Amino acid sequence: MKHSGVEQEPEAALLLFGEHIGVARQFAHDLIEYGETLGLIGPRELERLWTRHLVNSALVGTLVKAGTLADIGSGAGFPGLVVAIMRRDVSCTLIEPMERRATWLREEADRLELENVDVLRSRAQDVPSDRRFDTVTARAVSALKKLVPMTRRLVAPGGQMVFLKGQRLDQEIDDAKSVLVKSGLTNVESLVVGADYHTEETRIFRATLES
Numbered sequence: 738m739k740h741s742g743v744e745q746e747p748e749a750a751l752l753l754f755g756e757h758i759g760v761a762r763q764f765a766h767d768l769i770e771y772g773e774t775l776g777l778i779g780p781r782e783l784e785r786l787w788t789r790h791l792v793n794s795a796l797v798g799t800l801v802k803a804g805t806l807a808d809i810g811s812g813a814g815f816p817g818l819v820v821a822i823m824r825r826d827v828s829c830t831l832i833e834p835m836e837r838r839a840t841w842l843r844e845e846a847d848r849l850e851l852e853n854v855d856v857l858r859s860r861a862q863d864v865p866s867d868r869r870f871d872t873v874t875a876r877a878v879s880a881l882k883k884l885v886p887m888t889r890r891l892v893a894p895g896g897q898m899v900f901l902k903g904q905r906l907d908q909e910i911d912d913a914k915s916v917l918v919k920s921g922l923t924n925v926e927s928l929v930v931g932a933d934y935h936t937e938e939t940r941i942f943r944a945t946l947e948s
Contacts, residue, residue: 742784743784744783745787747936749787749795749934754822760850764814775841788936790819793901795819797901798816798819798824799930801827803824803826804827805870806820806828807829807832807870808873808875809878811832812833816901817831817874821846821853821854827872831854833858834858839858869892870891873892873896876901878900881910881916882912885898886916894947894948897943897945898942904940910925922944
């Protein structure tokens with residue numbers, strides 16, 4: 738199936754994915770082929786598939802520690818599946834409540850031959866209480882004052898939260914001040930990344946859970 742209006746791969750992709758660019762290209766191809774049909778991405782998203790989704794998610798991958806990661810509400814695989822592609826030193830658990838999307842994630846991880854991916858069909862709040870991760874990621878799930886309490890119990894002591902956010906990140910941090918303190922988070926940061934890779938600015942929330 739041919740699609741018009743698909744964004745060309747930007748320079749930033751090779752800079753971020755490096756030796757794994759071939760797998761990233763295959764993921765992009767599969768999203769173009771199946772994404773709209775499966776309701777993973779809208780037709781207009783193909784115009785910014787790389788910039789808005791793949792590169793945007795890969796910027797999160799540059800901030801993730803080696804070890805274990807839980808991605809909340811993975812959907813089509815952003816940012817969790819992208820992190821798994823570029824960071825083979827990270828064991829990624831993709832947490833997705835919708836059966837159709839969870840199935841897609843499992844099948845796509847198999848197609849891409851990713852051995853560092855596990856898919857858990859669940860809501861964040863229903864994940865077994867003994868599961869703890871070095872990093873917890875999320876994109877477009879909810880505002881920080883709800884997202885932080887929802888995900889805190891999944892973060893190992895000394896672990897971090899790394900959330901993709903929008904233009905209102907600083908306001909979200911301000912609105913969530915009491916929640917951040919109550920949750921025991923330190924080193925709270927509002928990061929603007931992307932310039933080093935010649936791509937559009939991306940806002941990321943990062944914080945560490947006290948040991």
